[in-house]
Amino acid sequence: MKNFTNNHQADHWKLRGGPAGLHVFNRATGLNILDxxxxxxxxxxxxxPRNVSIALTNRCDLACVHCFAPKSRDALPFDTITRWLCELDANGTLGVGFGGGEPTLYPRFAELCQHAARETTLSVSFTTHGHHIDHAMADSLHGNVHFIRVSMDGVNGTYESIRRRSFEALRGRLKVIQGISQFGVNVVVNERTIGDLDEVAEVAADSGAAELLLLPQERTHTVSAIAAATMRELQCWVDGYGGPLKLCINEAHAEGFPTCDPLVAEHGLRAYAHIDATGAVKPTSYHATGIAVGEGGVLEALDLLAGDVTEDRP
Ligand code: SF4
Incomplete structure (x- = not known):
C-alpha cells in the first residue's frame, strides 16, 4: 500500500491496507475512515503495526508505585529513532507515541517531535506527567505534536500521594498543554483512584481534554493487578458516565465494556507494538522481554517477535 508522498496531501490523508479493508487517516484532525x-x-x-509506542528514555523524576518502567538510565539514540520512524512511516504505521520514563526528559525531545512531524506522515503523540511542560517547551512543540496524553491518577490528595507533585501545579500545566494540541487524560484505575473518577473526569473536561483513557492497574513487581470488585465498579462508572469526554480503555481490559473496534480483524502486532528504551520491540510495554531491533530494522525484529510472542508479564 502506498502513502501519499506530496507533503501537502500527506498532512491530510494517509492510506493503510490490511485485513480490515482500506483505512484512510488524517493526522491533522484525527479522522479515521475504514472502507x-x-x-x-x-x-x-x-x-x-498501525501504531507504535517508543520509550525514549527510562529516566523519570517521579516514583509512582504502579510504574512498570525499569528504573535505569537507558535512552535511545536520536539517529536510531529517526531511522525507525522513517521505516515505520514507509511501511504503513499511522501513529507513533513517545513515552518513557518521562519523554520530556529526553534531551532532544522537541527536536525529535519536529523531525517526526516534518519528515514523516506519522501522527505524533506522547504520554507525560506534564510537570516539565512550560511555555518555552509548549512553543517548541506547537505544530509538531498531534495529541498529548497526560497522566492524572485521581485529584488533590489522591494525586499527590501517588505522584508526589502538587495537583494545582498540574492544573496549571494543563492550561499550557491545551495550547499545544488536543490532549487527553490517562488514569490508572485501582482501589485508591476509583473513587476520584467523577472529579478526574470533571477536571479533565474543564481543562479542555478530549478524552479519558482508563488504565486498569496492571500487575508489576510492586503492585498487584486491579481487583475484580474494582473492575466491576469501573464498569458501573462507565455505564453511568454522561459527560463530554470520549472514554477509552486499554485493549487488555476491554472485555465487558461497551467498546467498538471496527479494526478487530487487524489485531496483535498488526495493530500495535512497543519499543522499549533499550531498543527491544515487544507486543506491549508490560511485556518483560522482547526482540532487540538490529541492523535489519524494526520490521525484521517484528517478524522474529511474531514467531516468539510469549505472555512474559512481570
Ligand atoms: S511518571 Fe510515569 S514513568 Fe514516571 S514513575 Fe510515574 S508512571 Fe513511571
Missing part, C-alpha cells in the same frame, strides 16, 4: 468493502490483497497489506 471495509474493499478487500485489500494480502501482498498490499501494510507491513508495520
Amino acid at each position: 471495509d468493502e474493499i478487500s485489500v490483497p494480502v501482498a498490499l497489506w501494510s507491513r508495520a
Whole structure:
C-alpha cells in the first residue's frame, strides 16, 4: 500500500491496507475512515503495526508505585529513532507515541517531535506527567505534536500521594498543554483512584481534554493487578458516565465494556507494538522481554517477535 508522498496531501490523508479493508487517516484532525468493502490483497497489506509506542528514555523524576518502567538510565539514540520512524512511516504505521520514563526528559525531545512531524506522515503523540511542560517547551512543540496524553491518577490528595507533585501545579500545566494540541487524560484505575473518577473526569473536561483513557492497574513487581470488585465498579462508572469526554480503555481490559473496534480483524502486532528504551520491540510495554531491533530494522525484529510472542508479564 502506498502513502501519499506530496507533503501537502500527506498532512491530510494517509492510506493503510490490511485485513480490515482500506483505512484512510488524517493526522491533522484525527479522522479515521475504514472502507471495509474493499478487500485489500494480502501482498498490499501494510507491513508495520498501525501504531507504535517508543520509550525514549527510562529516566523519570517521579516514583509512582504502579510504574512498570525499569528504573535505569537507558535512552535511545536520536539517529536510531529517526531511522525507525522513517521505516515505520514507509511501511504503513499511522501513529507513533513517545513515552518513557518521562519523554520530556529526553534531551532532544522537541527536536525529535519536529523531525517526526516534518519528515514523516506519522501522527505524533506522547504520554507525560506534564510537570516539565512550560511555555518555552509548549512553543517548541506547537505544530509538531498531534495529541498529548497526560497522566492524572485521581485529584488533590489522591494525586499527590501517588505522584508526589502538587495537583494545582498540574492544573496549571494543563492550561499550557491545551495550547499545544488536543490532549487527553490517562488514569490508572485501582482501589485508591476509583473513587476520584467523577472529579478526574470533571477536571479533565474543564481543562479542555478530549478524552479519558482508563488504565486498569496492571500487575508489576510492586503492585498487584486491579481487583475484580474494582473492575466491576469501573464498569458501573462507565455505564453511568454522561459527560463530554470520549472514554477509552486499554485493549487488555476491554472485555465487558461497551467498546467498538471496527479494526478487530487487524489485531496483535498488526495493530500495535512497543519499543522499549533499550531498543527491544515487544507486543506491549508490560511485556518483560522482547526482540532487540538490529541492523535489519524494526520490521525484521517484528517478524522474529511474531514467531516468539510469549505472555512474559512481570
Ligand atoms: S511518571 Fe510515569 S514513568 Fe514516571 S514513575 Fe510515574 S508512571 Fe513511571
